Amino acid sequence: MSIHDLVYWLSEHPSIVGFRWSHTHSWGSTWSFLFSSIAFYIAFAIVVHLFLSLLLSPDRTVPLGPIPAIHCLSMALISTLISAGILLSSVAEIRDTRWFWRRSKTPFQWLLCFPLGTRPSGRVFFWSYIYYLSRFFHMFRTIFTIFGHRRLSFFQLFNHSISTFMSFLWLEFSQSFQVLAILSTSLVYAVVYGYRFWTAIGLRRACFPFVVNCQFVLLGCNLACHVGVLMLHFMKGGCNGIGAWVFNSVLNGAILLLFLNFYLKIHLGKTQDSVKIIKHHPCSSGNLEIQLKEKNH
Numbered sequence: 001m002s003i004h005d006l007v008y009w010l011s012e013h014p015s016i017v018g019f020r021w022s023h024t025h026s027w028g029s030t031w032s033f034l035f036s037s038i039a040f041y042i043a044f045a046i047v048v049h050l051f052l053s054l055l056l057s058p059d060r061t062v063p064l065g066p067i068p069a070i071h072c073l074s075m076a077l078i079s080t081l082i083s084a085g086i087l088l089s090s091v092a093e094i095r096d097t098r099w100f101w102r103r104s105k106t107p108f109q110w111l112l113c114f115p116l117g118t119r120p121s122g123r124v125f126f127w128s129y130i131y132y133l134s135r136f137f138h139m140f141r142t143i144f145t146i147f148g149h150r151r152l153s154f155f156q157l158f159n160h161s162i163s164t165f166m167s168f169l170w171l172e173f174s175q176s177f178q179v180l181a182i183l184s185t186s187l188v189y190a191v192v193y194g195y196r197f198w199t200a201i202g203l204r205r206a207c208f209p210f211v212v213n214c215q216f217v218l219l220g221c222n223l224a225c226h227v228g229v230l231m232l233h234f235m236k237g238g239c240n241g242i243g244a245w246v247f248n249s250v251l252n253g254a255i256l257l258l259f260l261n262f263y264l265k266i267h268l269g270k271t272q273d274s275v276k277i278i279k280h281h282p283c284s285s286g287n288l289e290i291q292l293k294e295k296n297h
Contacts (some may be wrong), residue, residue: 045157078190079134080190141156142156
């Protein structure tokens with residue numbers, strides 16, 4: 001496949017160019033579906049965890065064979081596809097719409113701040129929709145953790161649920177900043193899941209907390225971009241979907257503080273809390289999810 005064919009299939013195909021987020025035509029696009037699917041995910045994870053707790057001893061796991069590794073490889077490939085698609089589509093979208101906003105914004109400013117009145121249609125929002133759908137496939141990690149390590153992490157449930165909810169808001173309100181968020185997150189996920197697959201097939205692990213560092217860098221970059229959106233919103237006459245962006249900013253700030261707290265506890269050891277790194281299913285690096293347990297009073 002040539003570069004021209006790749007560009008066509010990822011940014012110029014009629015299904016991509018003509019995409020429109022619609023409650024009647026886009027699968028999973030209603031509020032009822034969003035809340036019911038998240039509720040089902042949480043309830044199913046809790047039921048499976050309790051069911052295994054009744055049937056098996058706490059130290060007995062359920063082997064899943066190559067399924068977790070295949071999931072990691074699939075997530076790495078999907079994330080790579082999304083990052084390539086959103087990048088090529090952004091270039092094409094800037095080329096086709098720059099005449100409308102070039103007097104008020106640069107291309108980089110457009111990536112951070114959509115013009116007011118932007119509707120969820122076209123190339124960029126097609127890949128935003130694919131990213132939203134991939135969040136449901138990402139949820140399977142929780143089930144693998146329950147079967148493979150007999151653990152159910154509240155942080156994992158919260159993180160996956162909020163990630164799905166936020167990706168829905170990006171489409172529903174044509175939120176600014178989502179292009180860079182999807183691009184950076186997909187690139188990091190491609191690397192992280194590729195690393196997990198690497199270790200799952202028995203190859204050597206990194207000598208440092210690879211996944212935690214990747215997540216920490218990602219959250220830091222996102223926070224810096226959020227500052228840029230805030231500046232553009234007041235300096236350039238407003239950014240589209242600013243209400244959803246505010247919620248996104250609060251969420252990213254809270255997650256960044258959580259990871260910063262964990263990072264300092266690991267490297268400085270200046271705390272009385274016991275920090276336990278939870279090793280997930282066989283394709284996990286064992287460093288992404290954390291569980292903080294306070295000392296007994």
